[in-house]
Amino acid sequence: MAEFAKITSRVIAEFEKILGNNGVIFNDKDTLENYAHDETGGEYYSHMPDVVLKPENTEQISKILKIANAECIPITPRGAGSGLAGASVPIFGGVVISFEKMNKILEVDKTNLVAVAEPGVVTNDLCRKVSELGLYYAGYPMSVETSFIGGNVATNAGGSKVIKYGNTAHHVLGMEAVLPDGEIVQFGGKRRKDSSGYDITRLMVGSEGTLAVFTKIFLNLIPLPGKTVDLLAPFGDIYTAISNVGPLIAESKTLPSAVEFIDNTSVILGSKYNNITLPFQEKAGAYLIIQYEGRDKAELESIYEKAGKALIDGKAMDVFVADNRTNSEKIWRIRRNWLEGIKAFEPHTPTGDVVVPTSEIPQIMECISEISKEYKVQIPVAGHAADGNLHPAPMKPKSMELEDWKNLSEEILSKIAIKAAQMGGAVSGEHGIGFVKKELLKKTKSKQYEIMKSLKDAIDPNGIMNPGKLF
Ligand SMILES: Cc1cc2nc3c(=O)[nH]c(=O)nc-3n(C[C@H](O)[C@H](O)[C@H](O)COP(=O)(O)OP(=O)(O)OC[C@H]3O[C@@H](n4cnc5c(N)ncnc54)[C@H](O)[C@@H]3O)c2cc1C
Missing domain, CATH: 3.30.465.10 (Uridine Diphospho-n-acetylenolpyruvylglucosamine Reductase; domain 3)
Incomplete structure (x- = not known):
């Protein structure tokens, strides 16, 4: 990687010529701070940009990149900053390009x-x-x-x-x-x-x-799909819940549009955060939330009857049908706000993002449970169970120092991710690699990693595009 150049007042003047004063944020520490982190974990996964640029069109971006490429200035594109892998954190400083004005x-x-x-x-x-x-x-x-x-x-x-x-x-x-x-x-x-x-x-x-x-x-x-129905199925324990995912998809003869998994700890915390109580909340070890789409009420009824029977056969404690917006919203709010619910209780909760073939979900859940016991750390889990994508979220023990927790939580999530890759899965299902998981990418992708790196070098020979991410 080439040595990156410092941003000089001459370069700032060139950016201002392209974007006007309003499109260039420089020397304004408080505002720049907003672009220094994403949702990965503010305190320890952040780095200040030197300048933030807010273009309004493609031509402006082209001019910015021509300057950055000629001067060897790092460029970090930034969306909403909701990422969970540090991918939009400018770890080499330089320029952050924010798209907030390109919103049409x-x-x-x-x-x-x-x-x-x-x-x-x-x-x-x-x-x-x-x-x-x-x-x-x-x-x-x-x-x-x-x-x-x-x-x-x-x-x-x-x-x-x-x-x-x-x-x-x-x-x-x-x-x-x-x-x-x-x-x-x-x-x-x-x-x-x-x-x-x-x-x-x-x-x-x-x-x-x-x-x-x-x-x-x-x-x-x-x-737009016609109508939807949501089913909520509580189970006595997480293994029974998660073991139902494969058979449900195979046996109900209709592809669900979603099968989400959420464990009891997550439900209890989510319930407090959202001020919502789910049925069997004190007894259930985990829940599946299942959604089907259909042309009309009659079609949906026949689908959910078959699915309900499969779930009861699979030892669901009961199956609740939400066929109106209010009840559906109640179920989905707890799942949608899962991370916020946990973070309201323990803000220092990083999120894993492993994916495995659906047949391996019970095994990866067992592995998460063993790691939780080994490290004496609580690890709530939720995920998109239908596609084998689970999010383990280790919670910081109250007495532990932040720096120690950063290292320990990374070790825990790495162990789980490597296990997932060994089961035929991958170290990220949807959040990406960013800089937080780049060692895991290298460890698990071997030849693919080499091919990715040679493509990167061919397209971006000066290495200005989001340096320190993926590689
Ligand atoms: C509560 C919560 C729930 C979430 N749920 C999900 C989920 O269900 N599924 C999921 O996949 N993720 C989820 N995420 C993670 C996150 O929302 C996604 O990764 C999302 O796609 C990131 O979008 P963003 O606009 O925030 O991008 P950012 O975080 O700002 O950036 C992400 C990456 O995109 C690059 N980038 C942004 N814009 C451009 C561009 N125009 N050109 C080139 N590169 C660009 C950045 O450089 C960076 O590498 C969740 C996050 C939170 C906090």
Whole structure:
């Protein structure tokens, strides 16, 4: 990696010429501080940028990158900063490019079923806009209300609907991007097929700002699903709950749109945080939340009767059906606010993000439980059980010093992640690698890691794009 240059007053003047005074934040410690961290863990995973730039269009970004590439200045693209792997933390300082002013939905094309959005669009704004037109963007994560589309694409975000609709990659048809040397290119577009050589769009998705800056994104839309029903199934213990996921999907003969898992500790904390009580809260060891979609009430009823029977056969304590918005919201609020619920009780709670084949979920849960006992650390777990993606969240013992906890929690999460990879899974299912998991990436991907690194070097020879992330 080349030596990075310091930001001089001459460079700041050049940025101001491109963006005007309002688009350049420099020498304002309090404001710069807002761009120094994401949601990974403020205190110990943060680094100040030297300058924050707020462009309004692609041409401005192209000019910024030309300067940065010529001067060897690190560039860290930043979405909403909701990431959980430190990917938008500028660990080498330099420039943070924030997309908060590039927040327009440029087009909803009802003929081609494509939305075209700037990277700073809040994901929920896009979901809401397309739903007004009877359409659906199925790639949204649980952080839908805060994260940006650009961040979702750059992390290849997942969410609760992956079992039915796939993760963000499945919904990205193309993008306009600015390469590190400032060249503006378009990969893919409004087409759904393209067998002309390597799929660069797919390479860009999940690249965590290390290859290019996305300035416009083409997203796949589908018709809005008719009706939904949510089932809540409490189980006596976590193994019985989690062991039901595979058989439920296999035996109910209808693909659910979500199967979420949440353990008892998470429910108790979430219940206090959200002021909601779930049935069997004091007795259940864990819950599954299952969602189905259907054309009408009759179809949904026949689906949930089959699923309910499968769950009762699988030793669910009961199965509760939420077929109206109020009851559904009650169930989903606890799951959606899972992390906030835990952090309200213990703020120093990092979040793991392992994925395994669904058949291995009971084994990875057992491994988490053994590690919890070995280290005497409480590890609540929730996750997108339908696709094998679990989030263990080790909670800091009250008496432990922060610095000791940082090392210990990293050790705990690394152990779990390596086990997941050994079971045929991966060290990140949806949050990405950032700088927090880069050693794990190297350890578990071998030849793939080498190929990734040579692609990075070919596209960004000066290494200015989000340095210190992934590699
Ligand atoms: C409560 C909570 C719940 C969450 N739930 C989920 C979930 O269900 N599923 C999930 O996948 N994640 C989840 N996350 C993690 C996070 O929301 C996602 O990783 C999200 O995709 C990050 O988007 P962001 O806009 O905040 O990006 P940031 O965190 O700002 O950045 C993430 C990465 O994207 C890059 N980037 C951003 N914009 C661009 C661009 N225009 N061009 C190039 N690179 C860019 C950055 O450089 C960085 O590498 C959750 C987080 C929280 C706090």
